[in-house]
Amino acid sequence: MVPTTASISIAQLSLNYRWSKLLVWLRTHGMKTGVDDLLVECKETPTAGNGLFARKSCLPSSLLFAVPPQGLMNIRTLRSLYPTSGPTPLTAVQMISLHLYLNRPRGSEDSPDPHYGPYISTLPREFDSHPLTWLVRSKTGMESGGIPLLDHLPPSVLASLVKLHDRFRQDWAAVRAYLQTANSCVFSTSDAHLDDVHGSTSNYVWAWLNGTFNTRCIYYRLKSSKEDPNNLTLCPILDFANHTAKGSHMTPVPSEADIWNTAPVKPIGKGFKFVSPADTAVQEGEEIFLTYGSHPNRTLFVEYGFVNKSSDEAEITDGEVDMQDLVESLILDQKSSVFVKSVLEDEGYWGDWTLYHSAESAGPSWRLTTALRLHCLVVSNNAIHDNTIQPWRDVVGGKRGTISDENEIAWRQSLITVCAALITRAQASLRGLKDDDFEGCSGSDDWLPWMRENIRILWREELLVAEAVKQCTLRGDDF
Ligand SMILES: C[S@@+](CC[C@H](N)C(=O)[O-])C[C@H]1O[C@@H](n2cnc3c(N)ncnc32)[C@H](O)[C@@H]1O
Structure with a gap:
C-alpha cells in the first residue's frame, strides 16, 4: 500500500523535508543522488530512532552511495x-x-x-x-x-x-x-x-x-x-x-x-x-x-546509549564483564597490596580485568589471570620481595606455562570467589529492578521504560557471564 499523508507520522514528514534539503545541499557539493546513485533513504524505525533503508533491491557489494x-x-x-x-x-x-x-x-x-x-x-x-x-x-x-x-x-x-x-x-x-x-x-x-x-x-x-x-x-x-x-x-x-x-x-x-x-x-x-x-x-x-x-x-x-538485545534472553552468547572493583578489593584487602599493585602497574597489568562468554567458551581474560596469579603467589609466600615473583615474570614472559600446581588451584579459587560475589550482586540488583518500581525512576520521559530495560540487560549479562565462568572454573576447564 502506498502510504497516504494521513498515515505518515509528523516525525517522518519532517524527516522527509530535512532529507530532501540535505540532498539538495549534497548535490551542490558534487554528490550524485539519482535513483541509480543513491540506493538508500532515511526512515523512522520502531526502536532505534531513524535508520537507512534500501530504495530498491540490489545485489551483494553494490555501491550504495558516495559522499564527496x-x-x-x-x-x-x-x-x-x-x-x-x-x-x-x-x-x-x-x-x-x-x-x-x-x-x-x-x-x-x-x-x-x-x-x-x-x-x-x-x-x-x-x-x-x-x-x-x-x-x-x-x-x-x-x-x-x-x-x-x-x-x-x-x-x-x-x-x-x-x-x-x-x-x-x-x-x-x-x-x-x-x-x-x-x-x-x-x-x-x-x-x-x-x-x-x-x-x-x-x-x-x-x-x-x-x-x-x-x-x-x-x-x-x-x-x-x-x-x-x-x-x-x-x-x-x-x-x-x-x-x-x-x-x-x-x-x-x-x-x-x-x-x-x-x-x-x-x-x-x-x-x-x-x-x-x-x-x-x-x-x-x-x-x-x-x-x-x-x-x-x-x-x-x-x-x-543503547545495548544489543539477545534474541533469547536466557542465553547471552557474547558477553563481557569488567571485574575491576571486585578484583581491586580482593587485592587491596591484603597486607601485600601495595607491592602487588605496584608490580602490576609497572608491568602494565593493573586493571582492564574482564570475564568473557561466547558461544564457544567462557573464561577470564589473560590480564585477569595474570593479576590473580601474582596476587595468590604473593599471598601464599607471605613475602613481599622482587626475588619471590620471578616465576610469575617467567609466566608473563612466556618462559613457563604456570607458576605451580598450588598457584593454579589458588588463583582459580580466587576467580570463583569474585564470580560468586558478582553473581550475588547481580541477583540482588535484578530483584530490585524487577517491577516497574525502579526506585525514584518514574519520570514522564517516553524513553525511560526502554532505558530501564537496557539496564536490566546489563545486569543480566553480568549474571550470566559470571555464572558461566564460575561453572567452567569449577569443571577445571583450561583457560
Ligand atoms: C549513527 S546514529 C544512527 C542513526 C540514529 N538512529 C538516528 O536516529 O539518527 C547512532 C545512534 O542510533 C541509535 N542506534 C543505533 N543502532 C541501534 C540499535 N541497534 N538499537 C538501538 N538504537 C540504535 C543509538 O541512539 C545510537 O547512538
Whole structure:
C-alpha cells in the first residue's frame, strides 16, 4: 500500500523535508543522488530512532552511495572556518563539536549555519536518553529523568561513564578556552549560549555526543599516522545507519590512503563510498545496517546509549564483564597490596580485568589471570620481595606455562570467589529492578521504560557471564 499523508507520522514528514534539503545541499557539493546513485533513504524505525533503508533491491557489494569530501565535516574541511588559534590546537573532536555547538538548531528550526546547515538540521535534536546527559545534568544541578537511573548501573558501567565524562570535561574546557581567546566577532552566534552556563553546557553535550566516535563520527584517514585520533569525520547519510552486532551490514570502500597507509594526497581526502553487504542481496525497503565494532554492551551503553538485545534472553552468547572493583578489593584487602599493585602497574597489568562468554567458551581474560596469579603467589609466600615473583615474570614472559600446581588451584579459587560475589550482586540488583518500581525512576520521559530495560540487560549479562565462568572454573576447564 502506498502510504497516504494521513498515515505518515509528523516525525517522518519532517524527516522527509530535512532529507530532501540535505540532498539538495549534497548535490551542490558534487554528490550524485539519482535513483541509480543513491540506493538508500532515511526512515523512522520502531526502536532505534531513524535508520537507512534500501530504495530498491540490489545485489551483494553494490555501491550504495558516495559522499564527496566537501560534504564531510572534519578537522580539514572545518579548518578554514576556525583560522584563529586558541591556547592549544583544537583536536578533531573539539573542532567538530565546537562547530556543532555554535550552530545547534533551536527547537524545531533549521540550523543557522551557512556552511553545513542542511546537514546539521538532520542530526538528532536531543540526547536526553543518553547516560552522559544524565551525568552532566546531575553534576550541574539540572534536571533529567535519567539521573535516578545512575544509581542502578553496574559499577563497571558507571566507572566507564565517569571516564567518558572526564573526556567530555577536557574537551569542553578546551572549547571554552578557544572561544574566550579567539576573535569573538567570528562567533557572535555563541554569545547567548555562553552567557547561560547551563544552556551552554547542555548545548555542548549535544554537540559533543554528535562529534565524537560515540553515536555519529566514523574513522576517516586524513593524517600520516593511521592511529592519529584526528582521523575522524562526520559523514551525512551514513550517520543514519544503525548498528548490528552480527547481521549483514554495509562497509566503507577502503580509500587509497587506507590501502597505501599514508595521508591522502588531497588534504580533505576523496570522500567516502559505501557498499551493500557482501554476503547477501538487499531487498527494497530493507533496513541497511553498519557494524560499529565488536563492543561489549557496557561500551555500547556508555558511548552510544543503547545495548544489543539477545534474541533469547536466557542465553547471552557474547558477553563481557569488567571485574575491576571486585578484583581491586580482593587485592587491596591484603597486607601485600601495595607491592602487588605496584608490580602490576609497572608491568602494565593493573586493571582492564574482564570475564568473557561466547558461544564457544567462557573464561577470564589473560590480564585477569595474570593479576590473580601474582596476587595468590604473593599471598601464599607471605613475602613481599622482587626475588619471590620471578616465576610469575617467567609466566608473563612466556618462559613457563604456570607458576605451580598450588598457584593454579589458588588463583582459580580466587576467580570463583569474585564470580560468586558478582553473581550475588547481580541477583540482588535484578530483584530490585524487577517491577516497574525502579526506585525514584518514574519520570514522564517516553524513553525511560526502554532505558530501564537496557539496564536490566546489563545486569543480566553480568549474571550470566559470571555464572558461566564460575561453572567452567569449577569443571577445571583450561583457560
Ligand atoms: C549513527 S546514529 C544512527 C542513526 C540514529 N538512529 C538516528 O536516529 O539518527 C547512532 C545512534 O542510533 C541509535 N542506534 C543505533 N543502532 C541501534 C540499535 N541497534 N538499537 C538501538 N538504537 C540504535 C543509538 O541512539 C545510537 O547512538
